[in-house]
Amino acid sequence: MADRAEQILAGLGGSDNIIEIEPCITRLRTEVEDASQVNEAALKAAGAHGVMISGNVVQVVVGPEADTIAEDIEDLR
């Protein structure tokens, strides 16, 4: 699971790119500094069902383990 968090963190452009990350029941809602650093293919390779980017808000659909992944990502930052 921590590996998956690492991959998702990397796919979001790394720790420095993340302003805020908030888990919902099926997705991570992330505010990023620079959306162009988000690697959608890497996020999907990390198991994301989908990625939605709107301005600097990135939603990564990961399923119901979203809050566990968000905690793991916070631990890595």
Added chain:
Amino acid sequence: MTRVAAPCPGRVLPLTEVPDPVFSSAMVGPGIALDPAPEETTVGAPVTGKVIKVHPHAFVIQGEDGVGILVHLGINTVRLEGEGFEVLAQQGDQVTQGDPMVRWTPGNISGEGISTIIPVVALDQPADSVTPTDASEVSPGDALFDVAG
């Protein structure tokens, strides 16, 4: 096969009518949506099983055959930060179909981008695994859909 029961009274809608791309495109799994009556209602467990997650606005129960059923009370309701929802179950609880999960009054819920439509989703199941009810309105406990497997 898992029979998923209606968690509350409402009008049956296809997932494609849910105003959220994650649900309308069945990204987390296939299912059905309910447009709930506005009155106060206690949303019940759609299946017998274990409570995997419970948030004020959403919960997941893993049925006895392993399929996770997500009930999401409204769209963008996470923004309400629990206001208007009374959680009646705990993560890890063993529940029986119909057991009280969350109490809310859909008619009192409003806000920009917020809808009270309730997607009920079989998580991570193939798109063709769900057979929905023919009914256009359901009462709590009525069959909502069957999940193959």
